[in-house]
Amino acid sequence: xxxxxxxxxxxxxxxxxxxxxxxxxxxxxxxxxxxxxxxxxxxxxxxxxxxxxxxxxxxxxxxxxxxxxxxxxxxxxxxxxxxxxxxxxxxxxxxxxxxxxxxxxxxxxxxxxxxxxxxxxxxxxxxxxxxxxxxxxxxxxxxxxxxxxxxxxxxxxxxxxxxxxxxxxxxxxxxxxxxxxxxxxxxxxxxxxxxxxxxxxxxxxxxxxxxxxxxxxxxxxxxxxxxxxxxxxxxxxxxxxxxxxxxxxxxxxxxxxxxxxxxxxxxxxxxxxxxxxxxxxxxxxxxxxxxxxxxxxxxxxxxxxxxxxxxxxxxxxxxxxxxxxxxxxxxxxxx
Numbered sequence: 001x002x003x004x005x006x007x008x009x010x011x012x013x014x015x016x017x018x019x020x021x022x023x024x025x026x027x028x029x030x031x032x033x034x035x036x037x038x039x040x041x042x043x044x045x046x047x048x049x050x051x052x053x054x055x056x057x058x059x060x061x062x063x064x065x066x067x068x069x070x071x072x073x074x075x076x077x078x079x080x081x082x083x084x085x086x087x088x089x090x091x092x093x094x095x096x097x098x099x100x101x102x103x104x105x106x107x108x109x110x111x112x113x114x115x116x117x118x119x120x121x122x123x124x125x126x127x128x129x130x131x132x133x134x135x136x137x138x139x140x141x142x143x144x145x146x147x148x149x150x151x152x153x154x155x156x157x158x159x160x161x162x163x164x165x166x167x168x169x170x171x172x173x174x175x176x177x178x179x180x181x182x183x184x185x186x187x188x189x190x191x192x193x194x195x196x197x198x199x200x201x202x203x204x205x206x207x208x209x210x211x212x213x214x215x216x217x218x219x220x221x222x223x224x225x226x227x228x229x230x231x232x233x234x235x236x237x238x239x240x241x242x243x244x245x246x247x248x249x250x251x252x253x254x255x256x257x258x259x260x261x262x263x264x265x266x267x268x269x270x271x272x273x274x275x276x277x278x279x280x281x282x283x284x285x286x287x288x289x290x291x292x293x294x295x296x297x298x299x300x301x302x303x304x305x306x307x308x309x310x311x312x313x314x315x316x317x318x319x320x321x322x323x324x325x326x327x328x329x330x331x332x333x334x335x
Contacts, residue, residue, distance in 0.1 A: 007022050011104065013064075018062060018070070020061055027108065029112040030315060031105045032052055032057070033059050034048065035060075036062070037122030039066065040066065041067025041219075045060045059105065066231060073085040073227070090126055090238075097118070117143055125150035125244075126153070129150075129242075147261070148300055148307075149268050157171075175239060192223035194216050203297075209303060210301055262279070262288070263307065265295035265299040273291050
């Protein structure tokens with residue numbers, strides 16, 4: 001029987017245990033896969049998964065290295081292969097997502113043509129784009145990709161010229177330090193303290209809504225797992241990884257383009273909505289952008305009462321249009 005109460009389970013992937021939350025009717029051909037951001041987990045969709053499951057079969061996944069999924073040893077891009085070590089990064093996580101789609105979502109449609117929606121927040125949005133390109137190449141393009149405050153990746157070496165001079169000059173030292181486990185371990189313990197987590201959330205959720213003990217706990221608890229520092233160390237690989245424009249270009253070049261819709265908190269302290277507006281102008285695959293006034297980096301959790309109706313509407317679309325809205329005032333998106 002379909003249920004809106006999420007069911008927790010584990011899935012074996014490449015010898016690793018991956019944690020999932022699932023809700024809704026598995027035979028529903030409308031499939032939604034929710035992908036969290038860096039340091040988060042399936043719990044970050046606590047206010048979204050049950051309402052969405054009324055309209056779709058929904059899975060939320062803990063990426064390898066996060067939440068209740070396994071946390072194997074990290075291997076940086078310039079390090080030799082080691083037994084049990086993994087190269088944390090977008091390609092690894094995208095492969096995890098694509099394999100999950102093929103194994104758990106596509107077969108459950110039971111002969112009816114599945115309609116897959118990849119939904120990601122922050123780094124999870126980058127994983128969604130990377131997975132969409134992979135699925136497209138394999139002949140299983142998603143019906144659409146929904147980006148929620150997608151990481152713009154200003155830290156990437158390919159964007160170093162945009163950084164202030166002092167930050168460019170210090171980059172090699174920072175990268176050399178954070179790859180050292182003796183540096184990472186105490187730094188991680190400091191950053192994973194509940195007090196520090198609350199200070200970050202105060203910026204990420206400018207309205208303060210839904211910053212509660214449950215949220216702090218779901219972000220803090222995985223940091224106490226053995227191996228939790230390894231995915232943090234693996235973040236070094238993201239200094240040279242995919243950028244959204246590269247992926248949006250490829251999705252736009254598909255025939256037909258893979259539809260992308262974007263949702264953005266106008267007060268996001270890290271990902272500038274102005275860049276999202278530039279993407280909406282440049283890439284034909286982008287069907288719609290909605291910018292939500294007063295919200296920050298995680299609007300799906302900060303204001304689910306605003307975000308869930310938008311997601312339900314987008315997931316239900318059968319003939320995508322091309323519009324851009326900010327708040328309640330729609331504008332035609334120029335491409």
